[in-house]
Amino acid sequence: MLRWLVALIAALAAVPLAAHELRPSVVEMREVETGEFTLDWKVTLAVGSAGLLTERLEPVIPDNCAMQGEAVQRIQSAALMGRATLQCEGDPAGGAFGLSELLGKSDAIARFIPLDAPTQSFRLTAEAPTATILAEPSALSVLYDYFVIGAEHILFGWDHLLFVIALVLLVRGPWPVVKAATAFTIAHSITLIATVLGYSGLPGRPVEALIALSIVFLAVEVMTALRDPERRTLTRRYPWAVAFAFGLVHGFGFAGALADIGLPQSQLAAALFAFNIGVEAGQLIVVALTILALKALTRASERGQRQALTTATYAIGTIGSFWLIERLIG
Structure with a gap:
């Protein structure tokens, strides 16, 4: 020992x-008007991973949503920052959002923020880099995800x-x-x-x-x-x-x-x-x-x-x- x-x-x-180093990445899908959302992401970069990440990483959006124009990405403060505007037909509940991948053992917090309903929070991992939007958000998922982030923060x-x-x-x-x-x-x-x-x-x-x-x-x-x-x-x-x-x-x-x-x-x-x-x-x-x-x-x-x-x-x-x-x- x-x-x-x-x-x-x-x-x-x-x-x-x-x-x-434990500063988890963040993905956020926020409704700004009925059916219109912004998708923002901030992915912490490991040393030497910037080029690889920008080439392979793409936002994942629900099937009933479409991206308006091109996504914008930039490197800032050792993180990859990105933003896209989405137009969704109907309720995106049941759809997936997040990132195409997370490199290494990194994790991320994903948030879905509708206009007239509670925020939904999820923990993303390299094995599961997307989240499924729920029709009814669960408080237990918030408790679990932030408990894990807290434990990892002291351990790593x-x-x-x-x-x-x-x-x-x-x-x-x-x-x-x-x-x-x-x-x-x-x-x-x-x-x-x-x-x-x-x-x-x-x-x-x-x-x-x-x-x-x-x-x-x-x-x-x-x-x-x-x-x-x-x-x-x-x-x-x-x-x-x-x-x-x-x-x-x-x-x-x-x-x-x-x-x-x-x-x-x-x-x-x-x-x-x-x-x-x-x-x-x-x-x-x-x-x-x-x-x-x-x-x-x-x-x-x-x-x-x-x-x-x-x-x-x-x-x-x-x-x-x-x-x-x-x-x-x-």
Whole structure:
């Protein structure tokens, strides 16, 4: 288990620019007048995929809809942006809309927004890159899709992932881990909800830099604890307070991800709740795996334990430092 943890951190070091890569693509079909729709899509681009994506990707529309003129596509901010105008004869319910394909393991959120009915939201995948418009929208689909997006965001949003791992490495004990993780959860839930509802907010660039700084800070604290186990720094005495303070910052990061994805306004509470629960589920998985790795480590010699923890901590600190510099000057 420990080897898997160290291997994971080493893998993250090999892809430092992928710190916040989980920003799902979005496809939206919006009715602007009776029978007239706009179809907009934003597809996140992986490195080197722009040419391949623009050549192969085409919008998919319901059979009873026709595109008015040519679709317009452009590359902007590491994403493929597209728009088309549709004219539909009758109700598009039962028809498919979305994209011809999604490359790799990417996913997307699809939204169908009629004039006089609730918004419908769907999660698209590389295996199923289109959605079928429902005659009666289901709230359960919103809960499921945003739960999955939330869980993926913590599991594949590398900066949040490393922060949680570093927090567990610092705290170690089961009860202190529970208190610190709970404080982190409460804090990022506060800023996430407040930002989504428009009561607070910070620019994305400073937030991303502060998230990287939180990783570096915890890595330094873990190394201090390894070198001098008797030294009781403020962080070691009150880890829950530090977790709460940085949790507020990470909440702004989660809110930024949701801003990129978008939320169905008619089902805002359900989507926000599901996303937050998904984040917590992903966080619990990371905490549990890290605790299991630490437990497995106790079977090694004292020297082996120290070497493994030192290697993991230096890897975390190095990655966090790179992200901090890149976000400050990039």
